[in-house]
Amino acid sequence: MTINNTIVKSQDSSCPHDKKVNCGNCRLNTICLPISLHIDDIDRLNSIIQRGKPLQKGDYLYRANDPFDSVYAIRSGAVKAMTISDNGEEQVTGFYLPGEVVGMDGIGDNRYTNSVIALETASVCEIPFNRMEELSLQIPNLQRHFFQLMSREITQDQQVITLLSKSSAEERIAALLLSISSRNSRRQLSANAFRLPMSRTDIGNYLGLTIETVSRIFTRLQKQDVITVDKKEIVINEMDKLRSIANGEADH
Amino acid sequence: MTINNTIVKSQDSSCPHDKKVNCGNCRLNTICLPISLHIDDIDRLNSIIQRGKPLQKGDYLYRANDPFDSVYAIRSGAVKAMTISDNGEEQVTGFYLPGEVVGMDGIGDNRYTNSVIALETASVCEIPFNRMEELSLQIPNLQRHFFQLMSREITQDQQVITLLSKSSAEERIAALLLSISSRNSRRQLSANAFRLPMSRTDIGNYLGLTIETVSRIFTRLQKQDVITVDKKEIVINEMDKLRSIANGEADH
DNA sequence: GCATACCCTTGATGTAAATCAACTATTTAC
DNA sequence: GTAAATAGTTGATTTACATCAAGGGTATGC
Numbered sequence: 001m002t003i004n005n006t007i008v009k010s011q012d013s014s015c016p017h018d019k020k021v022n023c024g025n026c027r028l029n030t031i032c033l034p035i036s037l038h039i040d041d042i043d044r045l046n047s048i049i050q051r052g053k054p055l056q057k058g059d060y061l062y063r064a065n066d067p068f069d070s071v072y073a074i075r076s077g078a079v080k081a082m083t084i085s086d087n088g089e090e091q092v093t094g095f096y097l098p099g100e101v102v103g104m105d106g107i108g109d110n111r112y113t114n115s116v117i118a119l120e121t122a123s124v125c126e127i128p129f130n131r132m133e134e135l136s137l138q139i140p141n142l143q144r145h146f147f148q149l150m151s152r153e154i155t156q157d158q159q160v161i162t163l164l165s166k167s168s169a170e171e172r173i174a175a176l177l178l179s180i181s182s183r184n185s186r187r188q189l190s191a192n193a194f195r196l197p198m199s200r201t202d203i204g205n206y207l208g209l210t211i212e213t214v215s216r217i218f219t220r221l222q223k224q225d226v227i228t229v230d231k232k233e234i235v236i237n238e239m240d241k242l243r244s245i246a247n248g249e250a251d252h
Numbered sequence: 253m254t255i256n257n258t259i260v261k262s263q264d265s266s267c268p269h270d271k272k273v274n275c276g277n278c279r280l281n282t283i284c285l286p287i288s289l290h291i292d293d294i295d296r297l298n299s300i301i302q303r304g305k306p307l308q309k310g311d312y313l314y315r316a317n318d319p320f321d322s323v324y325a326i327r328s329g330a331v332k333a334m335t336i337s338d339n340g341e342e343q344v345t346g347f348y349l350p351g352e353v354v355g356m357d358g359i360g361d362n363r364y365t366n367s368v369i370a371l372e373t374a375s376v377c378e379i380p381f382n383r384m385e386e387l388s389l390q391i392p393n394l395q396r397h398f399f400q401l402m403s404r405e406i407t408q409d410q411q412v413i414t415l416l417s418k419s420s421a422e423e424r425i426a427a428l429l430l431s432i433s434s435r436n437s438r439r440q441l442s443a444n445a446f447r448l449p450m451s452r453t454d455i456g457n458y459l460g461l462t463i464e465t466v467s468r469i470f471t472r473l474q475k476q477d478v479i480t481v482d483k484k485e486i487v488i489n490e491m492d493k494l495r496s497i498a499n500g501e502a503d504h
Numbered sequence: 505g506c507a508t509a510c511c512c513t514t515g516a517t518g519t520a521a522a523t524c525a526a527c528t529a530t531t532t533a534c
Numbered sequence: 535g536t537a538a539a540t541a542g543t544t545g546a547t548t549t550a551c552a553t554c555a556a557g558g559g560t561a562t563g564c
Contacts, residue, residue, distance in 0.1 A: 199510095199511070199512090200511070200512065200513095201511080201512095211511085211512075211513095212512090212513080212514085214512095215512060215513050215514080216513085216514080218512095218513095219513075219514085231511095231512085
C-alpha cells in the first residue's frame with residue numbers, strides 16, 4: 001500500500017504504439033468479439049472503444065462504488081477484481097487475462113461492486129456501456145454477445161462456488177492452474193508453461209486458502225513431479241495427472 | 253430419487269386459476285419487471301410469456317445440458333438450482349423465490365449448466381429468450397433490465413464466493429437467513445418469521461457445510477435466543493445480533 | 505551499500521468442521 | 535395401521551487447514 005495509484009483513463013489517440021490498434025486487426029478479436037459480427041459492425045463497435053495509457057502494476061482500473069459507465073476488455077497484461085467485505089477483508093473475485101472482459105458487476109446498480117487492479121503492466125479497451133447498449137439495438141448479434149459474456153461470467157462464478165464448497169486445497173490449486181492453462185491456449189500460448197501474473201497471496205485469497213497452504217501445495221505438486229515451480233513460472237509436466245487431481249480422483 | 257419427474261411445460265391457457273394472471277396485474281411486477289416500462293410495453297412483454305401448470309415438489313423445471321430457450325420468473329413457491337460436478341457430486345448454486353428469475357446460466361452456450369428443481373409446489377412464468385431479445389431491440393428499457401438482472405446474479409454469486417472463502421459456518425447460516433429475510437420483506441412478507449422452503453441438506457450443500465454442522469448451528473443460534481427454530485419455521489428474535497454474527501462481529 | 509519492506513517457504517501447534525455413529529421424528533408407501 | 539424410507543438431531547473422534555513462528559530471498563529506496 002505504499003503507492004497511491006490513480007485511475008488511468010485519459011485517452012491519447014496520438015500515442016504512437018496505439019495508433020494502429022483497432023478491433024478489426026486485434027489478435028484477440030475472436031475471443032473478445034462475437035465471431036459472427038459483420039465487418040461493418042466491427043468498425044462501428046471499434047469507433048466507440050477508447051484505448052487509454054497502459055496501467056502500471058498496482059494501478060486501479062476502477063474502484064468499488066465508483067459510478068459505472070464502462071466495461072473493459074483486457075488487451076495485454078492481467079488484472080484482478082476484488083471486493084472489500086463488511087468486516088474489511090479483501091476477497092479476490094477473479095483474474096482477467098487478455099481477451100477477457102471485466103466490469104459487468106457494475107451494471108446492476110450503476111456502481112461497480114468490485115475494484116479492479118493491474119497485476120502487471122496492462123492495457124485495456126474501454127467500452128462505454130451506454131453507447132454499447134445503443135449499438136446493440138441496431139446489431140442484434142452484439143446484444144446477444146453481451147448476454148453471453150455475462151452468462152458465462154455467471155457460470156464461471158458458480159464453478160468457483162463449487163470449488164470452494166466441495167474441493168480440497170490441492171484440488172483448488174490444480175483447478176486454477178488448469179484454468180489459466182486453458183485460457184492461455186485459447187490465446188495460442190503454451191498450455192504447459194506460463195508465468196502466473198498473480199502473487200501467492202492473491203491465489204490464496206481467491207481460493208479461500210492461506211498463503212502458507214498455497215505454498216505447501218505448490219511444493220507438494222512439485223515433489224510429485226506434476227508441475228515444476230520456479231517463483232511465478234509454472235511448467236505442467238503431467239497434464240492428465242493434474243486433471244485427475246483437480247477432479248478429486250487422486251489418492252489422498 | 254424414487255420419482256422420475258418430468259418437465260412441465262405444457263401451456264393450458266384455459267386453466268381456470270391462471271386465466272387472469274398477467275404481468276400488468278401481477279403483485280410481483282415491481283420485483284420481476286423494470287418499473288420504468290410503459291404500460292403498452294408491459295402488455296407486449298406479457299404477450300410472449302407462457303404460464304404452464306404448476307410444478308410439484310421435486311419436479312424439474314429444466315435439466316443441466318438441456319438446450320436453452322427460456323428464462324423463468326418464479327411466480328409462487330420456490331426452486332433450487334444445482335450442478336453436478338465432474339466427480340458426480342451435487343452443488344446447489346442458488347435458491348429462487350417469487351419474483352426472481354432463473355435460467356440465465358443457459359445463455360452463454362445455449363445449454364443450461366444447472367438443473368432447476370421445485371422445492372415445493374411452484375408456478376413459473378416462462379420467458380422465451382429469443383422473443384425477449386427481439387422485444388429488447390424495440391424496448392431499450394427491457395434490454396437494460398435483463399443486463400441488470402444478469403449483473404445482479406453475478407454480484408450475488410460473488411457474495412457467495414466471499415461467504416465460502418472467508419466465513420465460518422455460523423456466519424454462513426446467519427447470512428443465508430438474512431438473505432431470505434430481506435427477500436421476503438421485499439415481497440411484503442414478514443422479515444422476522446418465515447418458513448424455509450429448503451431442507452437442511454440443501455442448506456448445507458449450498459453453504460459448503462455438512463448437514464450435521466447445519467443442524468448444530470441452528471440449535472446453537474436458538475440457544476443464544478437469536479432465532480427460534482421449529483423444523484422449517486424460523487423466527488428471528490434478534491435481527492441485530494444475527495447481523496453482527498453474519499458480519500463476523502460476534503464473540504467466538 | 506545497506507535498510508526496509510515484501511514475498512515466499514518450512515515447521516510446530518491448534519481448531520473448526522468433517523466424519524463416524526447412534527438415535528428420534530416425520531413422511532411415504534402399501 | 536404398520537413398515538420403510540427420509541430428514542433431522544446429538545455426541546465422540548479425526549483431520550485438513552489455519553495459525554503461530556522463524557527464517558531466506560528478492561526487490562525498492564536512499
